[in-house]
Amino acid sequence: MSVTATPEAHGALELDPQRLPADELKRLLAQMITVRHLDTSAIAWQRQGIIPGYAPMQGQEAAQVGSIAALDMSRDFVFPTYREMGAAYAAGVDMAEYMATHKATWNGGLHDPVKHRFTPIQTVIAGSALHAVGWAHGQRLDAIREGREQTDLPASLIYLGDGASSQGDIHEAMNFAGVFKTPTVFFVQNNGWAISVPTERQVAGGSVAARGAGYGLPSVAVDGNDVEAVVRAVRAAVAHARSGAGAVVVEAFTYRRGPHSTSDDPGRYRTLEDERRDAGPDPIERLVERLVADGELTEAGVEEFRAEAAAFEERTREAVAAQGPRPGAEMFEYVYQETTPVLQQQAAQWREESDHA
Known part of the structure; x- marks a missing residue:
């Protein structure tokens, strides 16, 4: 399986060729480093008994941070699964409140979903796709009722994996979105595995993006390990959805470098050699190398990002550990x-x- 797909648009969608400014790339890198540190630490918290369970996301930092960077978090709405810690952090969600689900303190997280435009964590596979399309359809209906042009609508972004794409809810959601032209972005993180089943054994044709044509939806296949490519792809998708032209499917090819969850043993279905061969470039190291080579960042600057990430993780760990049971x-x-x-x-x-x- 290749995770280094060249960004490619299908249907009425054009990608902006403009490169992101160095300051924005450095901001995204700082977020990705913090997310990686927090993700790695959360696995340790589970082993230490601070939280009972966690779904790691190592390797998907660029896909999640980049996709959030393409949204307007003052008006758009995000519909996550249980593996979007990176997206939640980039969206400004308090991490201790987010981790309340993994602490088993509060189902879905203690954060305010309306304030953060980030719905509670969804553990029903593909279930939030219907919610995302329904919310987006409501934005269309509001515009029609108020006599507004449907050319600048708020958009919903739904996260799903390659495994979730095989669920019936995805068919219903994409079909509805295609019929009613809802302002929705289906963001598929194809991380190579549906728990222990590889993509090629459960996605006919090997691509979820290709299915968009069957619903009348344009699609984009993008390298999910390249944060800049993700931002550009999702920005194009959001612009299309806002304009009233309807939903878009974005498939980010990445790789789940860790276990499916802290109760999973990936060694039962793949080897370390498989992971090294298939995972592609590390999204963080890739961006560090680019910024350093361009003279936009020094190794000292990278270490500063890492030190800030470590301090943030410590504050979050203390807050999570202090959470007591709810009434x-x-x-x-x-x-x-x-x-x-x-x-x-x-x-x-x-x-x-x-x-x-």
Whole structure:
């Protein structure tokens, strides 16, 4: 499997050839280094018993940080899975609040999804695709109802993996988006593996982007280890979606360098030699080498980014470790907008048993 795909657009989509400014690339690099440090540390936290479980994302830093950089986080909305820690950090989500799901403190994370334009973590495979398309369709309906032109709509971005692309929800979401031209970007992180199953054994044709044509959606295949290529591809996709022209499929070819989760042993289905051969260039080292070679960054500057990342990780670890259990009564308070007699009965029974205990 190759993860170094040349950016290629299909359908009515044109990529901006303009290179990103060095200052923006350095900002993205700092984010990627922080994300890598935090991701590696989260695995250690699980081993230490600070959190019960975690889904690593090493190797996907450029795909996640780059895709968020292409959005307007004051108006767009992000719909993540359980492996988007890097996207959450780049979107400004508090990392301790994000980690509440992995701490088993609060399902979906304690962050405010409306404030951060970043929905709660979704663990149902492909389930949030329907939410992303529904939200985007709502933006169209609002514009129609208010008599506004549908030429500058807020966009939704849904993260999914190559494995999730085989779920029926993706077909329904892409078909609906194609029919109603919703301002949605389907951002596929093809990391080579659906848990233990390689892409070529579960994605017919080997490409998710190619499926866009079947729904009338333009698509882009991009090197997901190149943060600049990701930013350019997603910016083009978002511009297309905003204009009222409809949804776009972006497939970022990258590689999951670690286990599927902290309960997974990747050694059971691939070797270290397989990983070295298939993973492609490390997205962080690749950008460091470019910026240093261009004279835009020194090794001392890289070390400064790493020191800041280490300090941030320590603050986050302390905040996560300090999280205590939530009040048990909350399990009855956030089920429905208006409570039901059955739920009230269950809450009363729970209080009686808890008080007795």
